[in-house]
Amino acid sequence: MTEIVNTSPLASHTDQSSVVDTRPVMIDVDHVSMVFNMASEQLNSLKEYAVAFAKRELMFKEFRAIDDVSFTVRKGDVFGILGTNGSGKSTMLKIIAGVLEPSSGSCHVNGNIAPLIELGAGFDFELTARENIYLNGALLGYSRKFINQHFDEIVEFAEIEKFLDMPMKNYSSGMVARIAFAIATVIVPDVLIVDEVLSVGDFMFQQKCEQRIMSLIKEHDVTVLIVSHNNDQIERLCNKAIWIEKGHARMMGSASEVCDAYRALGGHIGSAESEAIVYDTLVSPVPVDDQIATTIAGDDRYGTAVKLSALCERPSSDAVVLSVAELPSICFSAAALAAAYDAPLLLIKPDHIPDSTMQELQRLKPSTIIVAGVASEREQGVLAELQQHFNDAHLQFAQATEPQTAALDIYRSAEPQQWGDCAIVSWDGCFGDQMSLLPYSTLKKAPYFYIDENDQIDNETWGVLTSGHFSSVLFLGSDRTFPDEMLTRLHNSGVIGTRICEDNASLANKRINADYIIPTLQQQGKNVRSLIVSSTWQPFNSFNIGGYAIENDAAMLLVDSTNLDSMAFAIQYLKELNGDINRLVFVGDDNQFNRIDKRLLIKAVQQAK
Template identity: 50%
Template sequence: MPTIVNTTPLAIATSFNDANDNRPVMVDVNHVSMVFNMASEQLNSIKEYVIAIAKRELMFKEFRALDDVSFTVRKGDVFGILGTNGSGKSTMLKVIAGVLEPSEGTCTINGNIAPLIELGAGFDMELTARENIYLNGALLGYSRKFIDEHFDEIVSFAEIEKFLDMPMKNYSSGMVARIAFAIATVIIPDILIVDEVLSVGDFMFQQKCEQRIQKLIKEHEVTVLIVSHSNDQIERLCNKAIWIEKGHARMMGAASEVCRMYRLLGGHVGSQEAESKVVEMINRDISCPDNIVTTLCGDDRYSSAAKLMKSVPTKRNDIVILAPGDSIPSCVVASSLSGLIECPFLLTKQNSIPNSTADLLKTYNAGKIIVVGDVENEGIKRSAHDHGLKGEISFIAAENPQNLSAAVYDFGSALADASWSNTLILVKSDQNGDFITQLPYAYANKASVLITNEDGKLSDKQKAILSEVQNGEVLSFGISAQDLENELGLSQQNVTVHDFLDDGPYNVNCHFTEWQLTHTDHKISAETALVASVWDPFDALLVGPYAAHNGYPCFLEDPQDLDSVCRMFILLDDLKGAVSKMEVLGNNSLYTQLDKQVLAKAVTHAKNKTLRNAIGSITH
């Protein structure tokens, strides 16, 4: 997988338009960098440290937690700081709070600060809550007289009246957070710094904290800086925001605009060129019809599988194939076997049959259940009995995917009323993308799938299976046609080898999709396309029966990989507007509304582009 995370400022970054803003500047961060030195090796004692210095072997690696970050916050601003874990958000707040001195640049503060950076720091868990209120207040610079005057207010906000004289070691973490927040916000500061505070405690406490912060903002014009992983929270509370990625400022501007781009790109990998194309696509002024891109999934992988299978008519319902939903290779060969028998295929857990699977099994009233893959046999039998399933259960298992695929081939070959086609598919055991890509074709064409090892090597048994293919074809993912010919001499058996060895699973998927659309032996329409993830493919394990039944191609795209998104744009253009609708196999956390909006615009853009080209060719 690609590992490039972009840190350069976005071309669409906006300024804060401070030229006409006369409000006082409360925080001025000017080209701030924060550098930490990390030892290249672990030293366990002062003696080892001194020896390393004497030998000039003490080496440090420089880590730049912040790199040349600048921004200003004016009085009354609610300023959000966004970024993935380890991007320097908390480090920036500590620089502003004066906890850390910047290695480079300056940070100027005008006014007093109430820092809510680490709630509960300085509490003594052996002391009571009453004693800790005074202790923590003293650490924050409050006098005893001040605490006396505000003691009842602190206790009331924290809602700990009944537990004041109980040692804090007996408190829950939420109760500790209540007390810390109440103490820290008892004054009205000029600047309030909040670091993930609103994510602690129960829901009611979070609301209470947010209401107090809102009161400080509206009634006292307190300037607030907030770090949160919740985009919705930043967008709701803040008027301005900065996105920091790996220590670099990527974008500054209106909170709504920054949050939108962060949702689309934050923490994603991919080239800068791909990122630019994704941003360009989301910003296109394109009106998309409703429901161009829809979500197709259940509550989990098992209910997703049942939902897909329920819509697929099968020739035989007296037999059902099951495979463990946590083993992709097992599901791949089980899918091909269900295509051979033309029977339903569903997912199971290792030691039990999920309710969603059992409920659909009951509608089939199957007399035989075949479980493919390594499971706990007795657990499956016991679960079937508990669900009232009466079919005979048999198991196909092997010690590795290579042997399992060969065992499934033998099982299918021994059937009296079904036979494999003269097409064989080869896939490497660690290639999830290639597994998903070939599933619909294998199911529709009764093609056996042989899984090689990670190096693309075939077992002796698999070589023997290939030697039996006559006047057929081999679709190879991971082994070149030339290598297969050199090793097995398949041309002598009048076997045609099509290899799909493009760079990365997304390019392989595009190559195979385009090959299918021009392959006359297998009818497929691109009008509706399925979209599945390589990084989280478990909702797509039933894509074989579903796509094959509907004649849909299956595209691969991961919103977290911007190069794959950009590759999807190219594929849609290559298909010349043939795709009108997409169904994504994954929930809203895998494919967000913004991700689906990008796909919808890409589909519409490809159709409009094709239409414009057609009109242009007519007019000329």
């Protein structure tokens, strides 16, 4: 998808109409632009440069790093600057520090500055740390007498007592940051400028730096300007912030407001229309009812599968299906097998069983264990662990690791009567549509089959599909992959074939819910009241979601939280359901859906009521 980055300003919703701030202005950035000239062609020597200059063929392409940005920082502010890589944050700090002169506009700073802009600037890495403390201090305008007076304080804060006489070329970047921060903050500056320094070094030293900054603020009313990719850090330390995107000021206001907008929109692709839907939902006054949302997440994909297993007790089942998590298509087939056995699906690694999976196996004490996706040459590690802990269990292995062959092996691991009368045929990589179908395929006990690398259904698979056991087959793909001739041939065998193909995973998700999951539940006298929210391109947490969905009368909602079009579609879809949904279940940790993602979808549910 073509990247679409919006740079238009976003309105701040902080009410400042009655607030009059009389504190002195420490930094005044007034319509600042910074333009760099980039050579439009590569010149490899001074001679080539001189010839091009003489012929007036020396061409430059203008790069506008900062474009008409204005803001003010008052005394005592802790002001954060947010933005994706290459958005002009560090360029802005260099202009404020006086390192760069703006191409247009003006920047005025009142008072002395202690800049921490580039780690290593002002250090000679061939010299020792002791020598560099004096060198860097001199560059910052400190006298040798001043450094002598504060030398022990600098060394103690930087925690480098044992390494003072070691050349700095042997120091880690974190140790260099310690020294630079200690020197810059040994005095009480009027303005402290920090560029990503707080993200370097160990956790304890980061806390120490934050405490030093808070001390400068609270005890000395120092003004601090911080650039960081850590939104939580900006929100925690700053009272105000500005978001700069590709050189343009997108938003300025309270740090919490700007950080929330940046979490929801910053670095995301998508249309301006979708961004408007997401932003309007974010700032809408609808109160957020956190009781609507539940999160199911383990420490990793294996732990998440265990949690889902524990939430779906199956007292009649004495079997467990294990599948290699790194093979998604095989995991979908294994999930179907688990449905056929009414058994849980747990995830393993190719050569061993993770601790969380092993603990769940020991809790379940299965008499039958079916393993899918473990290649024969790596079987011994998994087999040895299972024999050690479950010597009395019956072990079955479906060893194929190629989706088409593995699907057939997995299908034959159950008796024909254990399967339902519907089958699903897909292609390796069609994760979104397969996730959407999981509640339906689990309920129908429908096996998954796959086309080969040439987009063909092999004779063996075709024989299974037309064996008379199945009355219908769902094909996940277009008419190019599954042409009309194939459906006609299937129909002539007495089997109804239906294609499911939409322009994107969100549209397919909506169609599957409307045409298959909701009607199937309604036939049982049930209504969909819950949606299980899963990441469109991260199926690893959702392979065994089918059983949980059935027990909770739930359908799937697939969302790519990094894509504004996907998020906007989900918001609109929730509203279209007219308040029927009263619960959202998020599967996966904060890397899948952060608190802002969850807040957006919760608001959409509440707006629909």
